[in-house]
Amino acid sequence: MASDQLPIAPITERLALLGGARWEVHFNARRRVAAGEDIIELTIGEPDVPTPVELIDVANSSMRAGRTGYASGQGEPELLKAVAAKYTRRTGREILPEQVLIFPGTQAALAMCLMSMVGEGDAVLVPDPYYATYESVVRATGADFVPVAMSASNGFCLTVEQLQEAKVPNAKVLLLNSPHNPTGSVLDRQAVSEIAAFCRANNMWILSDEVYEDLIYGKPFVSAFDMAEFAECTIATSSISKSHAAPGFRSGWAVGPAWFIERALPVAESFLFGNQPFIADMTAHALNNPDQTAATMAEKYQHRIDLLLRAFGAAPQSGLVPLRPESGMFMLVDVSATGKSGSEFAEMLLDFGVAVMPGSSFGDQAGDFIRLSLTVVDEDLQRAAERILNCAMKIQG
Numbered sequence: 189m190a191s192d193q194l195p196i197a198p199i200t201e202r203l204a205l206l207g208g209a210r211w212e213v214h215f216n217a218r219r220r221v222a223a224g225e226d227i228i229e230l231t232i233g234e235p236d237v238p239t240p241v242e243l244i245d246v247a248n249s250s251m252r253a254g255r256t257g258y259a260s261g262q263g264e265p266e267l268l269k270a271v272a273a274k275y276t277r278r279t280g281r282e283i284l285p286e287q288v289l290i291f292p293g294t295q296a297a298l299a300m301c302l303m304s305m306v307g308e309g310d311a312v313l314v315p316d317p318y319y320a321t322y323e324s325v326v327r328a329t330g331a332d333f334v335p336v337a338m339s340a341s342n343g344f345c346l347t348v349e350q351l352q353e354a355k356v357p358n359a360k361v362l363l364l365n366s367p368h369n370p371t372g373s374v375l376d377r378q379a380v381s382e383i384a385a386f387c388r389a390n391n392m393w394i395l396s397d398e399v400y401e402d403l404i405y406g407k408p409f410v411s412a413f414d415m416a417e418f419a420e421c422t423i424a425t426s427s428i429s430k431s432h433a434a435p436g437f438r439s440g441w442a443v444g445p446a447w448f449i450e451r452a453l454p455v456a457e458s459f460l461f462g463n464q465p466f467i468a469d470m471t472a473h474a475l476n477n478p479d480q481t482a483a484t485m486a487e488k489y490q491h492r493i494d495l496l497l498r499a500f501g502a503a504p505q506s507g508l509v510p511l512r513p514e515s516g517m518f519m520l521v522d523v524s525a526t527g528k529s530g531s532e533f534a535e536m537l538l539d540f541g542v543a544v545m546p547g548s549s550f551g552d553q554a555g556d557f558i559r560l561s562l563t564v565v566d567e568d569l570q571r572a573a574e575r576i577l578n579c580a581m582k583i584q585g
């Protein structure tokens with residue numbers, strides 16, 4: 189039977205061009221590295237510190253103790269308590285286990301929450317630049333994906349004016365990410381409360397992706413969920429992927445009003461059927477005990493940010509203008525003064541032995557930029573900076 193005679197759902201068309209295309213440079217680099225080329229990969233942001241052995245031991249003993257059966261769809265009771273306790277400490281309000289839903293990572297939490305909030309005919313506002321998977325996670329629901337342009341002039345911090353100017357009558361959700369990937373910007377208290385007030389006044393959810401909460405360099409972390417007046421219209425999502433350098437464990441959560449969690453549970457269960465009890469045990473341990481992983485990463489990344497700023501600062505004739513990140517594991521560099529777009533520059537840079545993400549993978553507003561990952565050792569990052577500068581100088585003749 190020919191494939192065009194079999195039915196295929198519209199979702200596959202909506203998402204068809206949103207998967208691999210954004211990662212083309214990365215995959216290209218991987219192929220060239222496999223063929224023996226010397227290419228320093230600064231594309232993806234895999235933490236370069238190990239997952240704490242203590243957590244691996246907890247997961248191991250838990251498996252050996254037989255915690256390998258089906259889990260509760262909402263999440264294992266001890267983990268629900270641990271997440272609730274984290275947010276009780278953070279918000280100063282009593283957050284209950286029934287306000288928590290466990291997911292295999294922030295990505296799944298965002299997908300299931302959006303699926304539970306919107307559908308065809310609705311719109312989701314997404315500040316641009318945005319994390320590479322946001323467009324597909326919104327479009328998967330059938331809702332419109334509406335980028336809201338942020339500006340490099342204020343370090344890509346979303347403002348309420350930018351939301352007001354967007355004028356999208358069917359907007360039902362703001363997908364807000366602070367600390368932000370790819371720009372590293374961190375919203376301050378005033379910005380968050382103005383943005384949240386706008387959402388509340390327009391009966392919109394704030395779906396808050398807080399995966400970089402523990403990787404901020406100087407500024408305080410602020411979430412609409414922590415402000416009692418916005419807690420009813422905010423869902424906070426996060427995971428141990430970054431905070432505990434454990435992305436492969438796929439362990440995250442959503443926290444919000446109990447009624448929403450109750451309504452979202454059957455949605456989550458129909459796709460996920462709970463998560464692994466031994467991973468739940470390990471995650472509860474991670475949340476209930478002090479841990480230095482995030483602090484170690486933060487120190488490394490700040491050091492590497494300084495390293496890159498020094499390297500680019502010493503060569504202003506290159507035309508490369510780095511944007512100092514306030515958080516996270518990436519740095520944006522404006523390449524427009526070289527006369528090339530971010531994607532043209534990224535493509536040329538492969539021949540100079542460095543793979544970076546073109547800013548356009550993160551939305552139209554980042555088109556002039558390349559994104560560098562800070563997750564390689566200092567020596568490689570230093571060599572990469574030299575190669576990037578060489579590429580820029582060569583372009584300029």
Ligand SMILES: Cc1ncc(COP(=O)(O)O)c(C=O)c1O
Nearest residue numbers: 293294295319369399427429440
């Ligand atoms: C902004 C942002 N959100 C979500 C994720 C995915 O996180 P998780 O591993 O918890 O699914 C990432 C991973 O890089 C990210 O940068």
